[in-house]
Amino acid sequence: xxxxxxxxxxxxxxxxxxxxxxxxxxxxxxxxxxxxxxxxxxxxxxxxxxxxxxxxxxxxxxxxxxxxxxxxxxxxxxxxxxxxxxxxxxxxxxxxxxxxxxxxxxxxxxxxxxxxxxxxxxxxxxxxxxxxxxxxxxxxxxxxxxxxxxxxxxxxxxxxxxxxxxxxxxxxxxxxxxxxxxxxxxxxxxxxxxxxxxxxxxxxxxxxxxxxxxxxxxxxxxxxxxxxxxxxxxxxxxxxxxxxxxxxxxxxxxxxxxxxxxxxxxxxxxxxxxxxxxxxxxxxxxxxxxxxxxxxxxxxxxxxxxxxxxxxxxxxxxxxxxxxxxxxxxxxxxxxxxxxxxxxxxxxxxxxxxxxxxxxxxxxxxxxxxxxxxxxxxxxxxxxxxxxxxxxxxxxxxxxxxxxxxxxxxxxxxxxxxxxx
Numbered sequence: 001x002x003x004x005x006x007x008x009x010x011x012x013x014x015x016x017x018x019x020x021x022x023x024x025x026x027x028x029x030x031x032x033x034x035x036x037x038x039x040x041x042x043x044x045x046x047x048x049x050x051x052x053x054x055x056x057x058x059x060x061x062x063x064x065x066x067x068x069x070x071x072x073x074x075x076x077x078x079x080x081x082x083x084x085x086x087x088x089x090x091x092x093x094x095x096x097x098x099x100x101x102x103x104x105x106x107x108x109x110x111x112x113x114x115x116x117x118x119x120x121x122x123x124x125x126x127x128x129x130x131x132x133x134x135x136x137x138x139x140x141x142x143x144x145x146x147x148x149x150x151x152x153x154x155x156x157x158x159x160x161x162x163x164x165x166x167x168x169x170x171x172x173x174x175x176x177x178x179x180x181x182x183x184x185x186x187x188x189x190x191x192x193x194x195x196x197x198x199x200x201x202x203x204x205x206x207x208x209x210x211x212x213x214x215x216x217x218x219x220x221x222x223x224x225x226x227x228x229x230x231x232x233x234x235x236x237x238x239x240x241x242x243x244x245x246x247x248x249x250x251x252x253x254x255x256x257x258x259x260x261x262x263x264x265x266x267x268x269x270x271x272x273x274x275x276x277x278x279x280x281x282x283x284x285x286x287x288x289x290x291x292x293x294x295x296x297x298x299x300x301x302x303x304x305x306x307x308x309x310x311x312x313x314x315x316x317x318x319x320x321x322x323x324x325x326x327x328x329x330x331x332x333x334x335x336x337x338x339x340x341x342x343x344x345x346x347x348x349x350x351x352x353x354x355x356x357x358x359x360x361x362x363x364x365x366x367x368x369x370x371x372x373x374x375x376x377x378x379x380x381x382x383x384x385x386x387x388x389x390x391x392x393x394x395x396x397x398x399x400x401x402x403x404x405x406x407x408x409x410x411x412x413x414x415x416x417x418x419x420x421x
Contacts, residue, residue: 001019002020002023002056002058002068003057003060003328004328005057005282005284005329007019007273007275008273009104009105009273009290010098011274013276015071016276016278016279017274017275017276018280021278021283022070022071023052023056024069024070024071025046025068026056026068027041027065027066027067027068028044028062029041029042030063030356030362031358031359031362041066042356050348053279053345054280055352056278057280059367061362061367062353062356062357063356063357063362064362075199076122076198077129077197077199078103078198078203079120079121080118080120080194081195082116082117082118082177082180083117084116085117086113087109087115090251091245091247093115094244094289097117098274098289101118101119101121102120102121103120104118104120104274106271106272107269107271107272108269108271108272109169109173109261110250110254111166111169111254111260111261111262111265112169128196129195130185130187130197130198131184131186132183133182133195133197133201133202133203133204134182134205134206135205135206136176136179136181137182138205139206139207139208140211140220143216143217143223143226143228146219146229147227150227150230152168153266157298157305160306162260162262165259165263166265168265169263169265172265176268180195230296230297230298231294231295232294232295232297233293233294233330234292234295234311234335235293235326235327235329236318236319236326236327236331237284237289238289238291238318238324239287240287240289242322243288243289245322249317250317254310257310260307263295263306264293264294264311266296268294270293272291273289273290274287274288274290275289281343281349282343282346282349285342285343288325291318292330293315301386302386319334323342333377333378333387334378336369336370337376340372341372346371350372
């Protein structure tokens, strides 16, 4: 959770918007020399050394995190309301919305032209309400039902049935809206907005992992032991100053074929969260909007996805045109290409890494590539264009609706303009 920079959604957080921003002390075990007994135990404390800023988001390459002390605050209550609007003014409204509500976020469905605004604020602890958020998509579900849903999705993808994908997405998003997404006012039933409850009951939003063991009659929707969801996520942060233009570019791209982003509707659209600048070396560099896209993956790596070119053009606009920062835990290789140049203290992080683990026992080829210490992240193999790994031919950015295609197995010169289908 710390190593990959897990975060919530708020521009109001004085300390920062991520878990690692609330670390006060940390104990880390890393390799040592013979004189150290081949082990070093480092106790890092906020204010004593800047090295804790390297350890907070470490990608696991500094050593093993053994103990963490967090700064806490008294338990409080929140008031949550979901409101749906069209997305015509989203570019302007997205930025302003985050400044109005402490725990705001947005779910954007570009193909449907709608946005679901989460109006979520702190309220006095004596406010009446004992609401609970048990998100429907994170509950235990009949394994047979999950298998049927996946089979339908496989058929829609294999037949390139965009209209069916759009219909499925609309039905699911409407069903979630009708069920208040799993919110209840008293832990049992939903009667009306706002839902008021304690912070820990509204922030923790899924009961699946705590559900009863029943021999897989029911399962979490992502359980790999059964035929169920199989998906990938792409996540990146765009500076507040660039967010409006990025949103407009996505809208322009989708307007070419309004069905093109129906493929994310079954995965709750584009989740937009607010992130704040962090003092962690590999944390967020400035306040911004975090965009999460979740989408179908085939079990066959050589099978193209429906409208894959559109999703990947969005990915490359975000990462290269707008200099978006990748989420360390949710991305493909292309998002990390040149990423370290975007971090002001990137070189200092590498210095700390070499001091803590000079033999690289906690590193891998992949982490060395991400940190710019060896080779590049692009891989040449059959089907590499389907994985965002091919390196493309020309040194220019794609504009919405333009671009060209990587050919699997062929070497190109520059990754920044490929639509990778």
